[in-house]
Amino acid sequence: MKKDVYVSDPWWKNSVVYQVYPRSFFDFNDDGVGDLKGLWAHASRLAALGIGAVWLSPVYVSPMRDNGYDIANYDAIDPTFGSLDDLDDVIDILHSLGIRLIMDLVVNHTSSDHPWFKESCDPDSPKRDWYIWRSRRSECTPNEGAGPGEWRGDEPNQWRSAFSGPTWTWHEPSQSYYMHLFSPEQPDLNWENPELRQEIYAMMRRWLDRGVDGFRMDVINLISKPENLYEDGPGGLDRAMFGPRFHEYMQEMRREVFDAYPDRTFLTVGETPGATPDQASLTTDPTRRELDMVFQFEHMGLDSADGDKFHPKPLHLPDMKENLARWCRELEGRGWNALYLSNHDQPRPVSRFGNDREYRHQSATAWGAMLHAHKGTPFVYQGEEIGMANFPWESIDQFNDVETINYWRECVELGGQDPTQVWPGIVAMSRDNARTPVQWADLPHGGFGSSATPWLPVNPDYSQVNVSDQASDPNSTWCFYQTMIGLRDSYEILTEGSFELLQAEDEHLWWVRREWHGEILDAVANMSDEPYELALPEGEVLLANYPDAAEHRSTGVLRPWETVWIWR
Numbered sequence: 001m002k003k004d005v006y007v008s009d010p011w012w013k014n015s016v017v018y019q020v021y022p023r024s025f026f027d028f029n030d031d032g033v034g035d036l037k038g039l040w041a042h043a044s045r046l047a048a049l050g051i052g053a054v055w056l057s058p059v060y061v062s063p064m065r066d067n068g069y070d071i072a073n074y075d076a077i078d079p080t081f082g083s084l085d086d087l088d089d090v091i092d093i094l095h096s097l098g099i100r101l102i103m104d105l106v107v108n109h110t111s112s113d114h115p116w117f118k119e120s121c122d123p124d125s126p127k128r129d130w131y132i133w134r135s136r137r138s139e140c141t142p143n144e145g146a147g148p149g150e151w152r153g154d155e156p157n158q159w160r161s162a163f164s165g166p167t168w169t170w171h172e173p174s175q176s177y178y179m180h181l182f183s184p185e186q187p188d189l190n191w192e193n194p195e196l197r198q199e200i201y202a203m204m205r206r207w208l209d210r211g212v213d214g215f216r217m218d219v220i221n222l223i224s225k226p227e228n229l230y231e232d233g234p235g236g237l238d239r240a241m242f243g244p245r246f247h248e249y250m251q252e253m254r255r256e257v258f259d260a261y262p263d264r265t266f267l268t269v270g271e272t273p274g275a276t277p278d279q280a281s282l283t284t285d286p287t288r289r290e291l292d293m294v295f296q297f298e299h300m301g302l303d304s305a306d307g308d309k310f311h312p313k314p315l316h317l318p319d320m321k322e323n324l325a326r327w328c329r330e331l332e333g334r335g336w337n338a339l340y341l342s343n344h345d346q347p348r349p350v351s352r353f354g355n356d357r358e359y360r361h362q363s364a365t366a367w368g369a370m371l372h373a374h375k376g377t378p379f380v381y382q383g384e385e386i387g388m389a390n391f392p393w394e395s396i397d398q399f400n401d402v403e404t405i406n407y408w409r410e411c412v413e414l415g416g417q418d419p420t421q422v423w424p425g426i427v428a429m430s431r432d433n434a435r436t437p438v439q440w441a442d443l444p445h446g447g448f449g450s451s452a453t454p455w456l457p458v459n460p461d462y463s464q465v466n467v468s469d470q471a472s473d474p475n476s477t478w479c480f481y482q483t484m485i486g487l488r489d490s491y492e493i494l495t496e497g498s499f500e501l502l503q504a505e506d507e508h509l510w511w512v513r514r515e516w517h518g519e520i521l522d523a524v525a526n527m528s529d530e531p532y533e534l535a536l537p538e539g540e541v542l543l544a545n546y547p548d549a550a551e552h553r554s555t556g557v558l559r560p561w562e563t564v565w566i567w568r
């Protein structure tokens with residue numbers, strides 16, 4: 001039934017979480033980079049959108065090799081973003097607006113600038129074992145001339161880093177390799193070391209003591225490595241996923257950190273590349289006391305031609321429909337899912353899956369409406385709520401992202417591939433598509449706040465696509481998201497209802513049905529540029545992306561990218 005206000009137990013089941021990538025959110029101090037004061041200054045705008053929590057990407061001290069996902073001090077704020085006082089101000093204003101703050105926890109690895117790693121480079125240091133060091137394979141003859149990101153040939157294994165090149169970097173002074181699943185500047189921590197784990201838990205408690213309401217845990221399912229790292233054959237992140245002690249560590253973390261605050265309800269969401277519904281159920285089953293929910297990645301790989309994200313192919317919609325449905329079905333009663341299409345690592349959904357030219361508003365809202373109709377906690381990434389699109393890149397020199405730059409170097413500069421063959425995948429799939437500054441207004445630099453040139457270029461479409469214009473237009477994408485998010489506070493069916501996918505094989509129509517105590521909510525969308533004939537079910541139109549949807553429904557035709565939520 002419709003309620004005045006429905007608050008789920010726990011709170012995060014019916015909240016919508018908004019991700020802020022701080023360097024691209026708003027630049028308050030006019031240096032061309034977003035900052036914490038920028039978040040503070042726009043907190044009321046987030047409250048108006050109706051979100052219940054903010055996930056803040058890392059703001060800790062970092063050399064920014066991976067824009068903060070390479071932490072050099074877990075207890076201090078990088079001056080780029082401000083100070084601890086600024087973070088306290090953000091916590092205070094968000095809490096005053098009824099919004100919780102989830103911090104990004106990056107503890108699979110640190111920055112190579114972290115003092116821990118510098119101490120660990122000394123074989124006699126008590127912190128040597130805080131990282132993963134291995135001797136070379138003595139039976140192999142190394143290529144001593146190998147440069148950064150190149151293979152020597154005597155690495156412990158042939159795993160490829162997520163950011164190209166080997167997962168191992170040779171440390172000459174100690175005649176050893178150290179492991180890094182990501183860049184060489186992001187050495188992996190050794191979670192086998194109990195002293196290291198206790199140090200991480202103590203750090204987490206210090207943030208919770210400061211008022212933080214939980215954590216998004218970066219690649220948390222990679223922290224437990226296989227016992228023997230010497231192996232032949234190809235590999236990469238996949239060889240470290242859900243390792244032998246992962247669940248043990250998650251249950252220990254729950255006991256050592258979160259259970260120390262029995263009167264508070266936190267949100268813990270694990271980023272778990274490679275997760276299946278079964279592994280997600282093991283990780284999020286409340287009786288196992290590990291994490292509350294996870295980010296899966298299966299649906300983010302459906303438009304890859306061969307498993308390489310930079311080899312995209314058109315999405316076959318039934319694949320997406322079935323994947324999201326399978327996750328709903330298989331987590332039902334066993335765990336909880338984080339619902340997302342967009343974040344700081346993924347290209348903009350309206351460009352990737354929609355039509356960002358002729359049907360920008362309609363396709364952006366159709367994808368949003370169908371995602372939010374599924375069972376789980378929806379995550380909205382900054383700019384998604386106004387339909388921000390991929391950037392029109394012209395040169396590899398415009399990119400900042402380490403993954404993109406390393407991939408180009410591996411393929412073109414080292415691999416000799418034809419740049420014209422590599423370029424389209426870079427343009428379509430680079431993480432920098434999600435990292436261009438938020439477009440606040442039809443002002444210089446899109447109102448990003450700075451007269452200074454922003455660290456990444458602002459999409460030139462900011463005059464047509466910006467928060468200020470859309471927040472005052474009832475038919476805008478921003479207002480659609482505001483309405484959609486608000487419905488979650490009144491309609492318990494969206495959080496608790498059963499889930500059913502109808503017409504699963506249809507390549508244009510997406511129809512999700514939720515049921516709850518005799519209520520039915522139908523979320524329907526024509527996910528194409530062509531009209532679609534369909535007699536809609538009876539009921540109240542709660543949400544629509546065409547202003548005349550209620551009248552138009554009698555025609556029995558869904559217009560291009562038309563979506564409606566109908567409740568009875």
Ligand code: TEU
Pocket residue numbers: 066069070106162182218219271273309344345346403431
């Ligand atoms: O990303 C984890 C991850 O799997 C990435 O390789 C991601 O899938 C890829 O970039 C998609 O193209 C997390 C963070 O979200 C990312 O920003 C960091 O770069 C990475 O971990 C290392 O911390």
